[in-house]
Amino acid sequence: MDTKERLKINKHIMPCQPPAVRSGNFKEVPYGYTAEEAVEEAKRCIQCKRPYCIEGCPVNINIPAFIKLIEEGDFLGAAKKIKETNSLPAVCGRVCPQEDQCEKVCTVGKRKDTPSVAIGNLERFAADYEAKYGDIHIEINHKKDKKIAVVGGGPAGLTVAGDLCKMGYSVSIYEALHEIGGVLMYGIPEFRLPKEILSRELKVLEDMGVNVFTNEVIGKTFNVDELLNERGYGAVFIGTGAGTPKFLNIPGEELNGIYSANEFLTRVNLMRAYNKSEYDTPIKCGKTLVVFGAGNTAMDAVRTALRLGYQDSRIFYRRSRNEMTARIEEVHHAEEEGIKFEFLINPIRFIGDENHNVTAVECERMELGEPDESGRRRPIPIKGSEFITKIDAAVIAIGTNVNPIVPSSTPGLNLNKRGYITADENTGKTSKKGVFAGGDIVTGAATVILAMGAGKKAAVAIDKYLETGVW
Amino acid sequence: MYQIIGKKNLGEGINLYNISAPDIALKAQPGQFIILRVNKNGERIPITIANSDKKDKTITILVQTLGKTTHLLSELNVGESLADLVGPLGVPTEIKKFGTVVCIGGGFGTAAIYPIAKAMKAEGNHVISIIGARSKELLLMEDEMKAASNEVFAATNDGSCGTKGIVTDVLRNLIYDKKILINRVIAIGPVIMMKAVSDLTKEKSIKTIVSLNPIMIDGTGMCGACRVLVGNKTKFACVDGPDFDGHLVDFDNLMNRLKFYKEEEKTSYDCHMKAHHNLTA
Numbered sequence: 133m134d135t136k137e138r139l140k141i142n143k144h145i146m147p148c149q150p151p152a153v154r155s156g157n158f159k160e161v162p163y164g165y166t167a168e169e170a171v172e173e174a175k176r177c178i179q180c181k182r183p184y185c186i187e188g189c190p191v192n193i194n195i196p197a198f199i200k201l202i203e204e205g206d207f208l209g210a211a212k213k214i215k216e217t218n219s220l221p222a223v224c225g226r227v228c229p230q231e232d233q234c235e236k237v238c239t240v241g242k243r244k245d246t247p248s249v250a251i252g253n254l255e256r257f258a259a260d261y262e263a264k265y266g267d268i269h270i271e272i273n274h275k276k277d278k279k280i281a282v283v284g285g286g287p288a289g290l291t292v293a294g295d296l297c298k299m300g301y302s303v304s305i306y307e308a309l310h311e312i313g314g315v316l317m318y319g320i321p322e323f324r325l326p327k328e329i330l331s332r333e334l335k336v337l338e339d340m341g342v343n344v345f346t347n348e349v350i351g352k353t354f355n356v357d358e359l360l361n362e363r364g365y366g367a368v369f370i371g372t373g374a375g376t377p378k379f380l381n382i383p384g385e386e387l388n389g390i391y392s393a394n395e396f397l398t399r400v401n402l403m404r405a406y407n408k409s410e411y412d413t414p415i416k417c418g419k420t421l422v423v424f425g426a427g428n429t430a431m432d433a434v435r436t437a438l439r440l441g442y443q444d445s446r447i448f449y450r451r452s453r454n455e456m457t458a459r460i461e462e463v464h465h466a467e468e469e470g471i472k473f474e475f476l477i478n479p480i481r482f483i484g485d486e487n488h489n490v491t492a493v494e495c496e497r498m499e500l501g502e503p504d505e506s507g508r509r510r511p512i513p514i515k516g517s518e519f520i521t522k523i524d525a526a527v528i529a530i531g532t533n534v535n536p537i538v539p540s541s542t543p544g545l546n547l548n549k550r551g552y553i554t555a556d557e558n559t560g561k562t563s564k565k566g567v568f569a570g571g572d573i574v575t576g577a578a579t580v581i582l583a584m585g586a587g588k589k590a591a592v593a594i595d596k597y598l599e600t601g602v603w
Numbered sequence: 604m605y606q607i608i609g610k611k612n613l614g615e616g617i618n619l620y621n622i623s624a625p626d627i628a629l630k631a632q633p634g635q636f637i638i639l640r641v642n643k644n645g646e647r648i649p650i651t652i653a654n655s656d657k658k659d660k661t662i663t664i665l666v667q668t669l670g671k672t673t674h675l676l677s678e679l680n681v682g683e684s685l686a687d688l689v690g691p692l693g694v695p696t697e698i699k700k701f702g703t704v705v706c707i708g709g710g711f712g713t714a715a716i717y718p719i720a721k722a723m724k725a726e727g728n729h730v731i732s733i734i735g736a737r738s739k740e741l742l743l744m745e746d747e748m749k750a751a752s753n754e755v756f757a758a759t760n761d762g763s764c765g766t767k768g769i770v771t772d773v774l775r776n777l778i779y780d781k782k783i784l785i786n787r788v789i790a791i792g793p794v795i796m797m798k799a800v801s802d803l804t805k806e807k808s809i810k811t812i813v814s815l816n817p818i819m820i821d822g823t824g825m826c827g828a829c830r831v832l833v834g835n836k837t838k839f840a841c842v843d844g845p846d847f848d849g850h851l852v853d854f855d856n857l858m859n860r861l862k863f864y865k866e867e868e869k870t871s872y873d874c875h876m877k878a879h880h881n882l883t884a
Contacts, residue, residue, distance in 0.1 A: 310640060375825070414867035488856075
């Protein structure tokens with residue numbers, strides 16, 4: 133097939149549960165490609181001589197190669213190809229913002245009339261196919277005698293662990309919660325990343341030989357120095373994630389029914405509060421819930437609320453549609469499901485009843501002024517525009533601050549002004565010998581795949597450090 | 604993992620557990636807590652560490668049966684294990700030589716005040732402890748508290764032991780009648796008690812530390828469920844506390860936040876007990 137023919141094939145949109153149906157359940161939204169659809173979509177890749185997509189991928193998956201294998205019908209081969217560089221393909225195929233990465237720089241997509249190849253959908257297809265039909269044995273090199281401790285079992289830590297294990301090292305993950313996965317487990321909802329799929333990819337890591345210790349809070353149960361000096365780890369990687377939730381700091385925020393996005397999502401995801409008949413952690417339900425914020429976490433929270441039964445679930449955002457940081461796909465899905473988006477609205481205070489439960493929020497309208505330090509136009513309040521909205525609950529999804537536990541218990545670790553760990557961008561090296569860091573604890577809240585990218589680089593640097601002994 | 608090594612019923616649905624937890628036992632300091640889950644579908648509940656034994660590698664906790672989770676826990680026997688146990692969490696209580704330290708344990712809070720009294724005495728303070736309960740039978744850890752303190756006073760609602768009244772009656776007597784110069788007060792117990800103690804010591808500006816017990820999930824600063832108002836600022840009890848300056852804590856807010864899931868807790872407990880009775884019947 134020549135390029136011209138390939139470019140004539142229409143993009144295969146992944147079929148989804150209809151909005152009216154899915155808004156009432158926690159099942160995954162897209163169904164995934166059939167084998168035929170995947171092959172057809174794979175044919176749209178023109179196998180560029182210079183594949184920009186690989187550069188656009190934070191973990192540098194050989195995208196044209198795996199897509200070619202799909203086209204040829206070698207689906208297991210495709211999965212194996214992806215797994216050479218990415219330990220969590222079923223996760224990444226679902227939660228990566230491909231439109232900002234591989235698919236953004238896809239040559240096909242750069243043409244006027246042809247959308248990018250659906251790389252994420254194809255990755256997901258290959259990973260799911262393998263889970264169903266295959267049993268890829270990952271080659272583990274001869275065992276090396278050095279041990280590495282990974283602090284935090286989220287995307288960054290899992291990547292470091294997987295890569296170093298493949299290199300032959302003995303790797304142990306120390307996780308504070310009772311399950312590993314980090315934000316993939318506590319933050320991202322079932323309808324976007326089913327726990328079963330996540331558990332499957334986590335199990336592959338454990339089967340490879342990665343040791344997992346849950347219920348261990350590094351900085352409390354042990355500290356980093358003890359891992360290095362007493363427990364015999366040659367290197368420590370810190371990937372403890374984003375940290376403590378930010379609040380709005382407005383009156384009434386302590387009322388009952390006002391959650392941080394982390395609390396709301398942790399109750400529902402990690403603790404499975406949505407499955408009331410089987411799990412014990414409670415969550416309330418009502419009619420109207422407002423989420424403040426417009427990032428991916430805000431979308432996850434508002435769509436979760438809808439599924440819990442909050443029929444009127446809304447986003448209030450103090451900037452405009454253009455400044456939203458959530459993925460377009462998430463916003464699109466949310467709107468399809470009936471989530472209302474209201475822009476240029478800033479909360480001033482929450483109002484409660486005699487039982488201390490929130491009943492309303494007072495907001496003011498905003499207009500956009502000059503760009504601020506983030507480059508986005510700064511919202512400015514419009515005088516006299518205050519109004520009151522009745523609500524049963526609110527979720528604050530405006531970001532996080534650094535979690536103090538590891539930084540404050542690790543002497544010699546340099547921190548930046550905001551308290552995050554200072555680490556070299558290309559190696560993850562910190563100011564403390566033998567200690568590497570990556571992911572949100574370095575960058576502040578970012579994406580799963582960027583954390584994985586940082587983990588990937590750190591794994592290479594840790595290998596080099598342990599091989600040479602040179603810091 | 605997390606095996607129950609010892610269990611003792613202390614009456615009124617309160618059980619004492621010794622749990623095998625080598626890593627936690629080694630690190631635990633007074634004022635810290637653990638979070639546990641009884642089973643894989645259970646909720647995470649925070650409980651203060653009443654004692655830790657580095658030699659036996661165990662920790663001691665006291666748990667009162669109040670709802671489904673604590674009932675499930677009460678059904679576990681020696682030899683059985685918890686699904687999850689994590690800790691020691693929270694910032695340890697500030698232990699140093701202050702002079703005269705009054706340690707107040709109300710009801711169940713006595714379990715939490717015990718390691719603090721012990722450490723304060725070891726540090727060379729003159730420790731006066733006040734323990735309170737509804738009646739003599741319900742006073743907890745009286746002998747342990749005697750050993751951990753220089754003086755112990757009891758207060759019971761019915762007067763069956765010590766002063767007839769509440770712990771603040773004893774404290775007021777120490778401050779105003781006996782005119783004892785108190786350098787620090789540490790109070791752990793029901794929120795209403797910690798509030799009353801703080802109100803009383805505020806009159807004389809006696810620095811008072813209280814240990815707060817809000818609803819928690821992760822216990823490591825991630826979720827913000829345990830936020831409390833201290834000096835009108837939002838603090839997270841799990842990583843900033845659980846100890847705070849009692850004169851700055853908004854106790855009413857804490858009491859209100861603790862009530863949020865009462866209805867769900869009751870439904871869950873009733874449902875559980877019904878099934879439990881059907882099963883045992």
